[in-house]
Amino acid sequence: MTTMPTGRRRWRNTAVGLSFLLPNFIGFLVLTLIPVGLLFYYAFTEWNVFGGATWTGLDNFRQMAADTTFWTALRNTLYYAAFHIPLTLGVSLGLALLLNRKLRGVAFFRTVAFFPYITSIVAIAQIWNMLFSPGYGPVNELLRWIGVDHPPGWTTSADWSMPAVIIVGTWRDMGYYMLLFLAGLQTIPGQLYEAAKVDGASAWQRFRAVTLPGLRPTTFFITVLLTIGSFKVFDLILVMTNGGPGQSTLVLAQYIFRKGFEENQFGYASAVSIVLFAICLVVTVIQFVVNKRRSS
Amino acid sequence: MTTLLTSASPTSQTDTPDSVRRKPRAWRILGYLALGAAGVVVLLPFYWMVLSSLKSNNDVFTIPVQWITTDPVWSNYADIWSKSNMTTWLGNTVFLSAVVTLLQVLTGSFAAYGFAKIHFPGRDVLFLAYIGTLAVPWQSYMVPQFVMMSKLQLTDSLWSIVALQAFGALGVFMMKQFYETVPDELLDAARIDGMSEYGIYRRIMLPLSVPALASLTLITAVTTWNDYMGPLIYLRSPDLWTIQIGLKSFINQYNAEYALIMTGSVLSVLPIVVVFLLGQRYFVEGIATTGLKG
Numbered sequence: 001m002t003t004m005p006t007g008r009r010r011w012r013n014t015a016v017g018l019s020f021l022l023p024n025f026i027g028f029l030v031l032t033l034i035p036v037g038l039l040f041y042y043a044f045t046e047w048n049v050f051g052g053a054t055w056t057g058l059d060n061f062r063q064m065a066a067d068t069t070f071w072t073a074l075r076n077t078l079y080y081a082a083f084h085i086p087l088t089l090g091v092s093l094g095l096a097l098l099l100n101r102k103l104r105g106v107a108f109f110r111t112v113a114f115f116p117y118i119t120s121i122v123a124i125a126q127i128w129n130m131l132f133s134p135g136y137g138p139v140n141e142l143l144r145w146i147g148v149d150h151p152p153g154w155t156t157s158a159d160w161s162m163p164a165v166i167i168v169g170t171w172r173d174m175g176y177y178m179l180l181f182l183a184g185l186q187t188i189p190g191q192l193y194e195a196a197k198v199d200g201a202s203a204w205q206r207f208r209a210v211t212l213p214g215l216r217p218t219t220f221f222i223t224v225l226l227t228i229g230s231f232k233v234f235d236l237i238l239v240m241t242n243g244g245p246g247q248s249t250l251v252l253a254q255y256i257f258r259k260g261f262e263e264n265q266f267g268y269a270s271a272v273s274i275v276l277f278a279i280c281l282v283v284t285v286i287q288f289v290v291n292k293r294r295s296s
Numbered sequence: 297m298t299t300l301l302t303s304a305s306p307t308s309q310t311d312t313p314d315s316v317r318r319k320p321r322a323w324r325i326l327g328y329l330a331l332g333a334a335g336v337v338v339l340l341p342f343y344w345m346v347l348s349s350l351k352s353n354n355d356v357f358t359i360p361v362q363w364i365t366t367d368p369v370w371s372n373y374a375d376i377w378s379k380s381n382m383t384t385w386l387g388n389t390v391f392l393s394a395v396v397t398l399l400q401v402l403t404g405s406f407a408a409y410g411f412a413k414i415h416f417p418g419r420d421v422l423f424l425a426y427i428g429t430l431a432v433p434w435q436s437y438m439v440p441q442f443v444m445m446s447k448l449q450l451t452d453s454l455w456s457i458v459a460l461q462a463f464g465a466l467g468v469f470m471m472k473q474f475y476e477t478v479p480d481e482l483l484d485a486a487r488i489d490g491m492s493e494y495g496i497y498r499r500i501m502l503p504l505s506v507p508a509l510a511s512l513t514l515i516t517a518v519t520t521w522n523d524y525m526g527p528l529i530y531l532r533s534p535d536l537w538t539i540q541i542g543l544k545s546f547i548n549q550y551n552a553e554y555a556l557i558m559t560g561s562v563l564s565v566l567p568i569v570v571v572f573l574l575g576q577r578y579f580v581e582g583i584a585t586t587g588l589k590g
Contacts, residue, residue, distance in 0.1 A: 013416045016493050020410025021422060024403035027463025032429055035441035042440050095334060103327050105335075111576055113338055118572050118579075120522040122540045123561035126547060127341045130348070130554060136357035138344065171337070176583065183584035224431075232433035235524045239544065253435035260439040261529055269439045277436040284431040 039277065042270035053267065060271035070272060072247050073255040076162065080251060081230035083166045084173075088226055089219075092174045096181030097211075110182070113175035125239035128168045129155055158248040161241050165249055169236055173229070177222050184218025185211070220291045227283050231276065252276045345565075348558035349373075356554040372559040379556065382563065384535055385542035392454060392538060393520045396461040400516045401509060404467020409497045411468065412475035413483060426465045434525075442529055456530040457538075461520050467512055470582065474508035475501060511582025514575045518568055539564045 043060060045053040064070050095113060099106050116124065131139050132154035143151035152160040188210065196206045212219075234253035237243065243250035243258075253276065260269030348356045350368040376382060411423050441460075442451070450456045478501065486496050502509070524540045531537055537545070543560050550556060572579060 010416070013414060014418070017410045017414035017416040017419060020414065020493070020497070021407045021419075024407035024463055024468060025422065027403065027459065028426065028465065031441065031459055031463055032437070032465075033425060035437040035444055036429065036432060038440035038444060039437050042443070098327060098330055098334070101327055103324070103331060105331060109331055109335055110580070111573070112335060114572070114576075114580070115342060115569070116338065118518050118522070118568055119342075119565050120540050120543075120568070121524050122543050122547075123345070123565050124341075126543075126557060126561055127345050130356070130558075131341060131344060133357065136359060138361045141359065141361055171341075175338070179580060179583050228431060228433060232435045234435055239524065253433075256435060256439060260442070266439055266443055273436040273439055277432060280431055280433055280436070 039270050039273055042267055043274045044271075045267040047264065047266040056267070060268050063268065064271055064275070069247065069250070070255060073250045073252050073272075074275070076247075076249060077231060077233070077251045077253075079162055080166060080169070080233055081227065083163075084169050084230045084233070085223070085226050087166065087170045088173050088177055089222065091170060092177035092222075093181050093215075093219075095174060095178040096185055097207075099178070099182060100185045110179075113178055115175070116172045117176045119172075121235045122239050124168065124172060125236060128164070128171075129240060132164050155241050156245060158245050161245060161248045165237055165240055168240065169230075169233065172236070173226075177226065180222055180225075181215070181218060184215050187218075188214035216295070220287065224284055224287050227287070228280050231279055231283070252279075345558050345561055348555055349562045351555050353553055353555045356558070369555065372555055373563075376556055376559045376563065379550070380546050380560065381534070381537070381542060382539075382560070385537050385539040386563075388454060388536060389521055389538040389540075392457050392461075393517045395458050396520045397513055397516045399458065399462035400464065400467045401512055403463060404512065405471040405502070405505065405509065406497065407468050408471030408475055409493075409501055412472045413478075413480070413496075413501075414493060426468055429465060438525070438529065445530070451530050452532045452536065454531070454536055457520075457523070457526050460526050460530070461516075461523065467516070470512050471505065471508060474505050478504060507578060507581065510575060510578040514571065514579045515582050517571065518579075521568055 042053065044055060044057055046056045046059065047053055099110055099113075131137050134140055134151070134153045134156055137154075139154070140151040152163075154164040155161050192210045192214070193206060196210055201209060232253050233251055234257070237249050237251055238254055238257070241249045243254050252272065256269050256272050256276065259265045259272060347363070347365060349372055350370070351362075351365050352369050355362060355365070411419060445451050445456055445459075450459060482500065483496055486500055491499070522540065523538070524544070527538045527541045528544075531541060534545075543564050546560055547557050
């Protein structure tokens with residue numbers, strides 16, 4: 001190998017290397033990269049049913065600016081994200097801290113906490129819709145039992161459908177993020193806690209001074225994942241409320257679905273997709289920049 | 297089962313046994329209370345599902361809620377097969393999960409070897425393309441993807457779902473991360489012995505990476521099994537439906553048959569729970585090392 005001339009060796013390496021990548025890369029190129037590229041063309045076109053695209057420049061975006069349903073979907077998406085992100089962060093971190101202690105049953109609970117995440121959306125949405133059933137559901141029965149006289153209508157009420165969706169979304173995701181937090185907790189060396197104890201730090205002080213800084217890379221990573229996950233929330237809502245009642249839980253991804261697959265407006269749906277795309281990209285970039293500044 | 301669960305426990309604990317003994321009793325009790333409450337919150341919906349699937353339809357919603365049923369209605373589990381096309385749905389889903397997983401594991405690990413262990417110009421640029429798409433949700437390019445697939449006449453076929461799911465970036469990431477932990481010296485030794493890169497991949501890397509392959513297999517299989525949006529958009533003919541689409545249509549059709557709906561839900565969840573419990577160690581490791589999915 002070492003005697004082979006560098007030029008030829010390099011060429012051979014490239015050929016062999018590419019042969020490893022290609023089976024996956026061709027699929028990735030055709031099914032992900034090309035559609036993402038096409039998005040930026042379709043968004044500036046108008047489609048008719050027979051499959052022709054006409055270039056219309058910024059028309060789709062002008063239409064979007066005046067489209068109240070689009071703004072409702074955007075507002076609802078922000079509403080979901082604004083509650084789902086901090087709630088899931090808090091709950092999953094709390095669970096991870098709890099499971100990082102030496103208590104009996106911790107291994108069992110870690111398995112169990114993961115169940116919601118591996119259970120299909122259809123089953124989960126159906127179970128919770130029944131639990132949330134206003135008249136006879138166990139959730140409202142519990143609420144009445146603890147003294148709430150007029151418990152909310154949950155998925156049947158325009159005001160309470162979004163909170164219901166947020167609760168189920170958090171319930172579903174917490175086990176997954178808990179696992180990531182647990183992995184992060186285990187990278188913090190135990191000596192740091194010992195040293196803090198020797199210095200007389202209380203449990204709260206140890207949490208502030210050792211746990212939180214030690215978890216910073218994990219928390220950053222989880223926040224990025226959670227943010228993208230919140231903005232693209234879709235199937236849960238589609239199955240649980242179908243965007244309703246009214247438009248109370250209509251989110252961006254579902255609006256794209258409606259325009260694209262129910263009304264065949266591929267151009268307009270692509271324009272809305274670009275907004276979703278841009279939000280996720282901008283949020284990720286901001287988080288990376290902030291994280292970099294903070295850690296330096 | 298017990299041994300499996302305990303063997304999956306985290307490797308290091310932040311507290312030493314000493315400090316645990318000194319910890320006030322109240323804190324431990326509080327810890328157990330919190331653990332118990334969290335367990336109830338997580339498990340109760342599943343309990344409700346199984347319980348309702350064993351009730352007669354009129355007993356599902358009662359006041360007060362019946363938290364146990366003395367007379368389980370097993371016939372629900374027979375009725376669901378005659379009232380729905382469960383067999384077709386499950387068959388399609390098993391087929392999809394198997395093919396997608398096989399392709400993802402093969403092409404993913406193959407590409408990962410190229411990215412991790414062979415140096416050639418342009419490699420890092422290609423890898424950047426994979427990373428770049430991480431921040432791009434599928435929901436934002438599902439429309440152009442569908443238009444493209446329609447033009448290729450690849451819709452309304454199980455193969456469209458295979459194409460959609462089999463070439464995700466996840467497999468490449470996970471396997472690359474694992475392969476990078478394998479020392480280069482080992483491979484160089486094999487190269488000096490005259491082994492080709494393909495030989496090294498097949499005879500050294502694959503056997504070494506069995507745990508990572510197991511993680512990827514489980515995660516991909518479960519994701520494909522649970523996928524709702526892909527089949528919803530691409531599979532129009534009822535005989536192609538997967539369990540998720542079928543279950544949803546069943547819910548729409550029999551929307552007041554609560555007990556049967558829960559029976560169907562149990563059947564759609566059961567295979568996943570079994571797979572998860574059997575391989576949960578790999579599952580948990582896979583998630584914890586990559587933190588990538590969806």
